[in-house]
Amino acid sequence: MPPTMEINKKMVALTNLEKELWPGEGITKYDLIKYYLEISPYILPHLKNRFLVFQRFPQGIHGQGFYQKNSPQGAPSWLETIPFHHGKKVTNYILATGPETLSWLGNQACLEIHQWLSSVETPDNPDFAVFDLDPMEGISFSQICTVAMAVKNLLKKKGLRCYAKTSGSRGIQIYLPLVPVYTYEMSRTFCEDTFKQIFKSLPGITTLERSVSIRGEKIYLDYLQNGRGKTLAAPYSLRPLPGAPVSAPLEWSEVAASSFLPSSFNIKNIFSRLYEKGDLFAPVLTDRQRII
Amino acid sequence: MIKIYKVYLIICVESPSAGNTIGEGVFILRAMWKGSLSFGLVNIPVRLFSATESRTLKFRHLHAPCHTPLEYQKVCSTCKKEVPWEEIARGYEYEKDHFVVLSEEEIKSAAGKKERLIEITDFVNIEEIDPIFFQNSYYLAPDGPGSRPYALLREAMLESGKVAVATITLRTKESMATVRTFGDVLALSTMFFPDEVRSVQDLPDIPHDVEIREKELTMAKQLIENLAAAFQPEKYHDNYREKVIELIQARVEGKEVAVAPSPQKEKVIDLLEALQASVEKAQGKKGKGRGKDQTAKTSPRKEKVSAKK
Numbered sequence: 224m225p226p227t228m229e230i231n232k233k234m235v236a237l238t239n240l241e242k243e244l245w246p247g248e249g250i251t252k253y254d255l256i257k258y259y260l261e262i263s264p265y266i267l268p269h270l271k272n273r274f275l276v277f278q279r280f281p282q283g284i285h286g287q288g289f290y291q292k293n294s295p296q297g298a299p300s301w302l303e304t305i306p307f308h309h310g311k312k313v314t315n316y317i318l319a320t321g322p323e324t325l326s327w328l329g330n331q332a333c334l335e336i337h338q339w340l341s342s343v344e345t346p347d348n349p350d351f352a353v354f355d356l357d358p359m360e361g362i363s364f365s366q367i368c369t370v371a372m373a374v375k376n377l378l379k380k381k382g383l384r385c386y387a388k389t390s391g392s393r394g395i396q397i398y399l400p401l402v403p404v405y406t407y408e409m410s411r412t413f414c415e416d417t418f419k420q421i422f423k424s425l426p427g428i429t430t431l432e433r434s435v436s437i438r439g440e441k442i443y444l445d446y447l448q449n450g451r452g453k454t455l456a457a458p459y460s461l462r463p464l465p466g467a468p469v470s471a472p473l474e475w476s477e478v479a480a481s482s483f484l485p486s487s488f489n490i491k492n493i494f495s496r497l498y499e500k501g502d503l504f505a506p507v508l509t510d511r512q513r514i515i
Numbered sequence: 516m517i518k519i520y521k522v523y524l525i526i527c528v529e530s531p532s533a534g535n536t537i538g539e540g541v542f543i544l545r546a547m548w549k550g551s552l553s554f555g556l557v558n559i560p561v562r563l564f565s566a567t568e569s570r571t572l573k574f575r576h577l578h579a580p581c582h583t584p585l586e587y588q589k590v591c592s593t594c595k596k597e598v599p600w601e602e603i604a605r606g607y608e609y610e611k612d613h614f615v616v617l618s619e620e621e622i623k624s625a626a627g628k629k630e631r632l633i634e635i636t637d638f639v640n641i642e643e644i645d646p647i648f649f650q651n652s653y654y655l656a657p658d659g660p661g662s663r664p665y666a667l668l669r670e671a672m673l674e675s676g677k678v679a680v681a682t683i684t685l686r687t688k689e690s691m692a693t694v695r696t697f698g699d700v701l702a703l704s705t706m707f708f709p710d711e712v713r714s715v716q717d718l719p720d721i722p723h724d725v726e727i728r729e730k731e732l733t734m735a736k737q738l739i740e741n742l743a744a745a746f747q748p749e750k751y752h753d754n755y756r757e758k759v760i761e762l763i764q765a766r767v768e769g770k771e772v773a774v775a776p777s778p779q780k781e782k783v784i785d786l787l788e789a790l791q792a793s794v795e796k797a798q799g800k801k802g803k804g805r806g807k808d809q810t811a812k813t814s815p816r817k818e819k820v821s822a823k824k
Binding site for chain 2: 228231241256284
């Protein structure tokens with residue numbers, strides 16, 4: 224019998240807790256599960272009723288990671304899943320229903336949680352359009368903030384409110400919450416048009432070039448994540464990078480002042496920020512807007 | 516001002532975890548590779564397990580004054596900073612200080628589709644293969660439906676007395692290999708390619724045309740005869756290793772041990788118990804993700820859990 228713990232009346236096996244998942248940094252599976260338990264009130268509303276994809280690193284962040292969509296064999300019977308048909312293939316997606324699901328995921332060394340942009344209720348109609356600012360080498364962080372502010376101000380002119388978070392790596396992602404009535408094609412076209420205007424006003428530091436090799440030292444304006452089945456790191460997802468950074472929601476005043484680094488928020492310090500500011504991404508779930 | 520730091524190095528072994536005898540590793544049977552063994556038109560799904568393990572004692576480097584295990588940092592001397600994983604590229608130094616940088620994808624794609632295949636090309640007599648070619652040995656176990664064809668190949672090889680010569684790509688290294696029967700299992704040994712075996716041509720002082728007297732030769736052969744025996748590998752031990760273990764064991768028993776200062780993990784007191792507080796906070800808290808006055812406000816407790824740090 225592996226050691227188990229009762230969480231919300233569900234039995235969760237928690238094993239090998241001293242395993243270092245961030246080798247050399249002293250961050251173990253124990254720390255990961257503790258993080259999931261404590262972040263659960265903040266992250267769960269964002270994961271609720273959403274298809275999720277997980278990235279697992281059983282050997283730690285320097286080992287080989289792999290993506291997991293399907294609920295694996297040997298998953299506990301209480302784990303809730305939802306089937307989704309991709310053509311003939313059926314994937315049983317795991318639903319994050321409570322701290323017990325997150326703890327179980329932690330025990331599986333799942334370090335990264337990716338979410339669809341649409342919910343399971345309306346898989347073809349996204350709940351948000353996402354403007355992904357992906358910096359190439361040689362771009363400074365204040366330049367990313369400049370572009371993020373340009374996106375924000377352009378949307379503001381159209382009477383729209385948007386919300387920014389760090390990708391947890393080097394970029395910034397801007398979410399525009401939508402009433403889920405548009406198709407992915409519509410949200411993608413909307414982002415594309417917006418980005419084209421941004422590119423026109425900031426051609427020196429941005430690019431719409433899909434091919435990585437000819438992008439140059441620019442910020443890639445990626446609207447192609449707006450598609451069914453495409454995923455982005457969820458807010459408060461950890462990233463399998465040194466320092467255990469967290470994808471952290473931002474205040475626009477912080478972006479305007481570029482008063483932080485994308486790696487500033489991590490598994491250890493995110494809670495003091497949450498204590499002070501609450502969930503800055505909460506409006507993404509409620510402030511649903513119309514684009515047409 | 517120039518500061519000179521003196522770093523002392525001493526060498527120590529890590530204390531064994533409870534219940535383990537010093538120097539005894541725990542043998543975990545974990546497949547290190549999955550793929551198929553292809554043999555004519557037959558594909559046998561197999562898993563690959565390491566057949567051998569080196570028992571060399573591992574010492575860690577400590578900072579002598581405080582006994583803290585040393586960490587290794589990858590540092591860039593140009594940017595004067597520690598380099599995070601995502602900033603590391605792989606370069607081939609084709610001449611001094613000149614590199615060709617290849618991405619992981621490019622390196623992987625060179626391995627091609629062979630990545631998951633052990634492809635048997637010939638069957639030969641094992642006597643034809645000089646042991647100098649052998650590198651690492653692995654056990655092969657059938658995977659899922661591979662059981663019957665595995666047994667078939669094993670029996671056929673046993674009866675024919677032949678061993679298979681194959682190619683295999685492990686990670687990004689392609690190797691020549693042999694597959695043979697080893698008791699009830701099939702064993703695979705990777706082999707060096709012929710151009711990896713160094714030539715003997717330039718070895719110094721190898722005698723060639725030396726006249727040997729018949730009498731001497733008879734004596735030498737007699738000596739060999741006298742020592743002729745069956746191969747008994749159990750007779751041999753790593754005496755050096757055993758001596759060092761004895762030394763360590765005595766120190767552990769006499770409590771003459773060095774303990775790393777605190778950022779080192781204390782032994783898991785009960786990590787489950789330590790998580791209990793977090794579980795209680797998380798339970799039943801549906802967390803509406805509201806603003807500043809939400810109930811989750813009490814969440815970021817400042818106290819340290821006793822089992823850590």
